[in-house]
Amino acid sequence: MKILVPVKRVVDYNVKIRVKADQTGVDLNNVKMSMNPFDEIAVEEALRMKEAGSADEVVAVSIGVQQCQETIRTALAMGADRGILVKTDAELEPLHVAKILKAVIDEENPELVILGKQAIDDDCNQTGQMLAALLGRPQGTFASKLELVDGKLNVTREVDAGLQTITIDMPAIVTTDLRLNEPRYASLPNIMKAKKKPIIENTPEDMGIDIAPRLSVLKVEEPPKREAGIKVETVGDLVDKLRNEAGVI
Amino acid sequence: MSVLVIADYENGELKPGAAAVVTAAAAIDADVHVLVAGQDVGAVAGQAAEIQGVAKVRVADAAHYKAMLAEPMAELLRALSGDYAAILAVANTDGKNFMPRLAALLDVSQISDITEVVSADTFVRPIYAGNAMATVQSGDAIKIITVRTTTFAKAELTGGSAPVEDVSAADDPGISSFVKNELSESERPELTSARIVVSGGRGMQSGDNFPMLFEVADQLGAAVGASRAAVDAGYVPNEFQVGQTGKVVAPELYIAVGISGAIQHLAGMKDSKVIVAINKDEEAPIFQIADFGLVADLFKAVPELKEELEKLPPA
Numbered sequence: 001m002k003i004l005v006p007v008k009r010v011v012d013y014n015v016k017i018r019v020k021a022d023q024t025g026v027d028l029n030n031v032k033m034s035m036n037p038f039d040e041i042a043v044e045e046a047l048r049m050k051e052a053g054s055a056d057e058v059v060a061v062s063i064g065v066q067q068c069q070e071t072i073r074t075a076l077a078m079g080a081d082r083g084i085l086v087k088t089d090a091e092l093e094p095l096h097v098a099k100i101l102k103a104v105i106d107e108e109n110p111e112l113v114i115l116g117k118q119a120i121d122d123d124c125n126q127t128g129q130m131l132a133a134l135l136g137r138p139q140g141t142f143a144s145k146l147e148l149v150d151g152k153l154n155v156t157r158e159v160d161a162g163l164q165t166i167t168i169d170m171p172a173i174v175t176t177d178l179r180l181n182e183p184r185y186a187s188l189p190n191i192m193k194a195k196k197k198p199i200i201e202n203t204p205e206d207m208g209i210d211i212a213p214r215l216s217v218l219k220v221e222e223p224p225k226r227e228a229g230i231k232v233e234t235v236g237d238l239v240d241k242l243r244n245e246a247g248v249i
Numbered sequence: 250m251s252v253l254v255i256a257d258y259e260n261g262e263l264k265p266g267a268a269a270v271v272t273a274a275a276a277i278d279a280d281v282h283v284l285v286a287g288q289d290v291g292a293v294a295g296q297a298a299e300i301q302g303v304a305k306v307r308v309a310d311a312a313h314y315k316a317m318l319a320e321p322m323a324e325l326l327r328a329l330s331g332d333y334a335a336i337l338a339v340a341n342t343d344g345k346n347f348m349p350r351l352a353a354l355l356d357v358s359q360i361s362d363i364t365e366v367v368s369a370d371t372f373v374r375p376i377y378a379g380n381a382m383a384t385v386q387s388g389d390a391i392k393i394i395t396v397r398t399t400t401f402a403k404a405e406l407t408g409g410s411a412p413v414e415d416v417s418a419a420d421d422p423g424i425s426s427f428v429k430n431e432l433s434e435s436e437r438p439e440l441t442s443a444r445i446v447v448s449g450g451r452g453m454q455s456g457d458n459f460p461m462l463f464e465v466a467d468q469l470g471a472a473v474g475a476s477r478a479a480v481d482a483g484y485v486p487n488e489f490q491v492g493q494t495g496k497v498v499a500p501e502l503y504i505a506v507g508i509s510g511a512i513q514h515l516a517g518m519k520d521s522k523v524i525v526a527i528n529k530d531e532e533a534p535i536f537q538i539a540d541f542g543l544v545a546d547l548f549k550a551v552p553e554l555k556e557e558l559e560k561l562p563p564a
């Protein structure tokens with residue numbers, strides 16, 4: 001079985017971003033970039049399936065600027081076998097990413113695609129579901145456990161009321177939630193080895209995918225700031241303030 | 250042109266989030282319809298019909314809508330979509346699951362998690378864990394939208410009397426099936442609609458210490474939440490997680506106990522009306538957004554809080 005893992009290059013989760021003064025977007029100059037954390041979980045899951053003998057190849061795909069190659073290298077250093085970079089400087093929406101991934105999948109025919117549930121920059125939580133729709137395949141979103149049983153996939157999902165288990169046909173699309181696994185760190189020898197693993201490059205134009213925007217961002221603003229409040233000395237003070245000042249208890 | 254709201258319900262009860270989505274929908278067009286999809290959902294349809302501002306309730310009754318699986322839901326919505334300028338659902342784990350699938354079937358870009366309707370085609374939504382707010386305009390013929398219910402006032406739940414009609418079910422693609430739910434039973438209010446939320450973090454040290462918070466929560470009639478760290482460590486189940494990638498809450502009172510205040514956590518609670526932080530580290534970032542901060546050891550402060558609340562005369 002071949003597993004495809006789309007990995008997105010995003011602002012590192014530790015960075016506190018700044019909105020540009022002209023309200024055109026977020027300032028990405030000299031900001032640390034990393035693999036989207038949910039995609040690290042996706043790579044880890046694919047590698048574990050390979051190590052367990054249920055998969056034989058793990059392919060990492062990233063779509064975006066040339067530097068997305070670094071994100072692919074990170075996946076290769078974790079243990080993925082090869083990479084595909086679809087290069088574009090355009091701002092993409094999840095629908096475009098899903099269309100590009102569909103084209104990659106039509107070529108590669110993986111039996112399983114594991115994506116992150118959400119990119120921590122756009123916070124869209126759409127791409128996996130859209131890809132599944134375009135392929136006419138089932139989706140197992142927000143997965144906290146995967147089990148291959150008799151050619152089908154049991155997916156335990158983190159839902160608002162607890163956990164839900166569904167069974168989906170293969171080939172399937174899965175998106176990861178936080179509790180699926182704890183991703184490994186790449187070891188130094190593996191980082192060295194990853195430099196020799198192949199990455200092929202392509203462009204949306206060459207693939208014939210229309211990436212004209214559907215949404216236009218009119219402005220990006222800072223959210224209203226919350227003023228820091230006061231410190232109280234005792235629990236008694238706290239309860240008094242909540243009752244008599246804030247009136248919330 | 251009409252707009253369609255997907256009803257969100259549980260155990261035969263409409264959830265209050267649906268009424269917030271009705272408010273968002275009405276800002277796009279006054280002809281608001283509500284779709285109730287499921288099995289034996291007559292009672293839910295009845296409740297939806299009473300929401301003020303709802304012009305029509307449509308019911309799709311079939312076994313394959315019972316678990317709200319994305320594949321059949323998206324097919325149903327695709328079949329109905331021709332009648333609508335916009336389709337809106339709560340940005341919960343159901344809406345997040347089937348709405349993007351629908352959007353792709355319709356070749357449309359979804360607008361996730363909106364916090365404001367600026368006009369029929371322009372919406373505000375948070376990005377980067379709510380550290381920026383983007384105003385986006387959609388050029389698509391139909392808008393597929395999920396709604397952050399905490400930022401919209403709820404339409405009145407009674408007083409309306411919309412007609413209820415049946416719609417035919419679409420075929421089940423038959424590629425997915427429901428196996429089971431493992432849902433925790435709790436008498437406490439639901440996290441996303443509770444008036445008060447008490448949350449615990451890694452500072453709680455163990456699941457065995459959470460009953461201390463449950464007691465305080467029960468005194469206050471509050472729901473209980475948690476940070477990712479507390480969930481990852483197994484202190485409490487996943488559905489407790491508040492934050493960028495968990496639930497978003499905006500209660501009148503949020504009490505954060507042993508939570509440092511990482512941006513991913515703040516993303517899920519910073520719109521609460523009053524925030525209380527109890528943390529032994531006076532440098533903890535949570536204090537920067539707390540209205541009332543108490544620098545203290547939670548293992549002393551929480552039992553004291555319980556005592557003080559017991560002493561408090563009824564409001």
Ligand SMILES: Cc1cc2nc3c(=O)[nH]c(=O)nc-3n(C[C@H](O)[C@H](O)[C@H](O)COP(=O)(O)OP(=O)(O)OC[C@H]3O[C@@H](n4cnc5c(N)ncnc54)[C@H](O)[C@@H]3O)c2cc1C
Nearest residue numbers: 450451452476477478492493494495507509513514529547
């Ligand atoms: C992709 C991604 C998604 C994420 N999504 C979320 C999310 O949705 N929600 C979320 O919460 N986090 C999320 N996080 C995690 C987030 O970055 C933080 O790691 C997490 O919120 C920290 O939890 P915490 O505050 O409980 O733990 P810590 O940061 O370890 O803080 C514990 C606090 O407890 C205090 N404390 C310890 N002992 C005591 C005591 N005895 N008395 C009083 N105070 C005490 C300490 O001073 C400290 O401030 C996400 C991270 C990533 C990478």
Ligand SMILES: Nc1ncnc2c1ncn2[C@@H]1O[C@H](COP(=O)(O)O)[C@@H](O)[C@H]1O
Nearest residue numbers: 006007063115116118119124125126127
């Ligand atoms: N540009 C991209 N390149 C590769 N994968 C992506 C890209 N954008 C989104 N994805 C995948 O889709 C998931 C969800 O992204 P989103 O729908 O934007 O929240 C991510 O976790 C990735 O797995």
